[in-house]
Amino acid sequence: MTTSLSILGSISREDFLRDYWQKKPLLIRQALPGFIPPLDIDELAGLALEETVESRIVMEQGSDGPWQAFNGPFEESFFETLPEENWTLLVQAVDHLLPEVGAVLQHFDFLPRWRMDDVMISYAPIGGSVGPHIDYYDVFLLQASGQRRWRLGQFCDESTPLLPNTRLKILTDFQANPEQDWVLEPGDLLYLPPQLAHWGTSLSEDCTTWSVGFRALSAEEALCGAADFIGERLREDQRYTDADLTLPRHTAEIDDAALERLQKLLQQVINSPAALSEWFGRAMTQTKYADQLIPQDTDWTTATLNELIEYAEATENLLAVSEGSRLAFRSAAEGQWLFADGEAWFYSASLQPWIEDLCRRFTFDTQFIKLALHNSESATLLLHLINQGSIYLLDEDAGDEQPLH
Structure with a gap:
């Protein structure tokens, strides 16, 4: 239906x-x-x-x-x-x-x-x-x-x-x-x-x-961005080789076999699902403007979160996704990543339900924060987002904000 x-x-x-x-x-x-x-x-x-x-x-x-x-x-x-x-x-x-x-x-x-x-x-x-x-x-x-x-x-x-x-x-x-x-x-x-x-x-x-x-990446942006990202991770010994070389018709000719070897090399290095996944997630969540995020002056800790929820009501919205911030995730055979504003973090498969809830929300209530604190990994990820400015503390009266109708 x-x-x-x-x-x-x-x-x-x-x-x-x-x-x-x-x-x-x-x-x-x-x-x-x-x-x-x-x-x-x-x-x-x-x-x-x-x-x-x-x-x-x-x-x-x-x-x-x-x-x-x-x-x-x-x-x-x-x-x-x-x-x-x-x-x-x-x-x-x-x-x-x-x-x-x-x-x-x-x-x-x-x-x-x-x-x-x-x-x-x-x-x-x-x-x-x-x-x-x-x-x-x-x-x-x-x-x-x-x-x-x-x-x-x-x-x-x-x-x-x-x-x-x-x-x-x-x-x-x-x-x-x-x-x-x-x-x-x-x-x-x-x-x-x-x-x-x-x-x-x-x-x-x-x-x-x-x-x-x-957003719609151009082919140029995708090719250059992915190539730069993957290129930084390639080994020095990954090079063009021609062990199958035969006597050339002319010593100055670049023949079809040479181009086929080059194409094979490029296909081998670009065929990296983990690297492509990480680059694409970073690229598609990158902030629109370079100085958009406002990081915390002093990094929050789990103690800060505990202090925040100590006197709050269970359904009170305390945190919100920053305006213009982008959160996304990828869960695949090559791994699990949480992406936020151009940054990437690995997470355990067992954390998947929490990650999906995180990326679905616009605001975060006391109950959500308490759940995050029950697991050191989710608490660390939440703190990463807060400290880099992807999530911020709502004003006292902002918890009742509703979407436009």
């Missing part, structure tokens, strides 16, 4: 993954009915003033030409110079900054958490847009306020012509599909698979859109 998730409307999780995920778009009316964004336009603009926040403004007609982009942080005076229409503010990784924004990710628990990238929030007055373009990753577009018109087009690739003289990847030939031309209202959700051309335009003064994006 299949199960449904409210954010997918009448579509079951299984049907969505089979029929839509990375295949075709899906519009879900009132995926989050009654949705009220937890920050307003002024607060979003305030984030764009911060030095540590990644932001940009796109103007359809800038002083230097069409589709001009400006990178933050911005001065308040810059906003005062903007025209009344036809520009867009985009603020990246707002879920890393505000837990109440990150809570929306809990609605996407039918997808791997380690695939999630961030929640970007955009604001645009009437006519605001970033032009017809494509993304190389999956994205869910949640209309938070106002109205935005979305027009979808053709699937594109690296050879698709782009508009010259702009840093933005604007398509020169947008082939609009008249059957996929929709106006989204607050609470509506639009899923777009990778490489599908799309063009969103604000129809109101208060248009804000939340973009839930997903």
